[in-house]
Amino acid sequence: MVITVIGLGLIGGSIAKRLKLTGFATEVIGVDVNPNHQQEAIELGLVDEVLPLEEAVKRSSLVIIAIPVDKTVDLVPEVLSLASDNTVVVDMGSTKKVICDTADNHPKRMNFVATHPMAGTENSGPTAADSQLFENKTAIICDRLKSGKSAVSLVEQLYAELNMNVIEMEAEDHDVHIAYVSHLSHVISFVLSETVLDKEKDVKHIFNMAGSGFASTVRLAKSSPDMWTPIFKENAKPISDVIGTYIDNLQKFKNMLDTNNSEGVYEVIERANSIQKVLK
């Protein structure tokens, strides 16, 4: 099957690499606005060739869109319009409501499947591509009933090739849950980095004193602003709500410290510990 991957960054590059490896793609065509990424993707063997959008889409049975979510909103209708009646279009965006709302108005809505593979690292670009990135992770298909059966079936095959477990969810629910389990973590990490860098003017202190705990909590602060600014824009309301709740809980914890309430502190930590039953 000829597959076009639009956006040759961490996610698109990793998918391209994996689908060539498994043979699911007989040919992978890359599309990217960044000439450096085009060249790197070819040099790394992630794609067979790079073509302009229109030519690539017309030649493909499956088009995978893996670009920042604001660009995805613009591109989904454009790609659907260019695509043949049998071509399936799937996106990989971290927010789903705005993208689905836009796609809903398109006459070829049935050809589109809205998804979110829950995988990634703080690195970006074609050089970050890793064919094992998705191994045993979860992919979410949103608003499944708005997609055609054969389109969903092809996308399920795609995620089987990536060894991902597929779950389903309404786009709006997805955006609220993901605000809690992904977007909030990124806010926390960006703002932690900012706070420590602001305060610790002498960065040598950070370097010398920062244990592995700090490194772990601040890891996501290395994530790309080009990817994350659009996510924060498109999912602003749920994320803002979640930050509000988080601030309230931090304030309560701060009050416990200020009033020497060690019992309360102990209880918070004990409750927090139970996350280990949920995560490995």
Add this chain to the structure above:
Amino acid sequence: MVITVIGLGLIGGSIAKRLKLTGFATEVIGVDVNPNHQQEAIELGLVDEVLPLEEAVKRSSLVIIAIPVDKTVDLVPEVLSLASDNTVVVDMGSTKKVICDTADNHPKRMNFVATHPMAGTENSGPTAADSQLFENKTAIICDRLKSGKSAVSLVEQLYAELNMNVIEMEAEDHDVHIAYVSHLSHVISFVLSETVLDKEKDVKHIFNMAGSGFASTVRLAKSSPDMWTPIFKENAKPISDVIGTYIDNLQKFKNMLDTNNSEGVYEVIERANSIQKVLK
């Protein structure tokens, strides 16, 4: 050299294991109030024998205190009083001011060295012991001039055996810096865990949707309340101040989302990214 390790948890157990391995200790005596930990430490070969505090201290040239910081405050004067004039006592606590203030009043203050090895994991107990835990990490010696030269020299040898880099700092400065680069990360993680567990009543959502980003940010939430409650108590003021600054920055970020200020969001992320120059 005969060495007593008081507290056979992650830190004490790892030190005991390492010092036996390198031969720095000809004999390691363990002291622990928890009978299970006593037994595990012997079974795992972390210590040669377990003795009551007084007997252990009297037989040792070096006594390493690796217990929660509130217990350390109580124990430092007791151990100093029990110890011979040539015995060196060193503590491993994550806060330093309260411990140093207490030690300052003791006639054998010169025999005591206040330190903080910046290493650890979210795991605890003798089974978590790892002889490589300290490799290339930083150890901080506080208020060095209040310790005798030969005591400091022995503690420097100890940290050389652990392959740690030693830096020096006043106890009060230590507590402020460490609030930023370690204690705040733990607060963030505990409160994140609490927030998500509160909201996501159906924990299956967390399990299915949580990517590696969430796991990384919430890792420290598994840390022990017995260790961390005393740290939050002893370093309450600096930690409370840091949480306040962090809340202010989160609130600013939230306001950017609420006012659709994508430019501001982009700038925060860009600034946050520069942490990668400081950390590997």
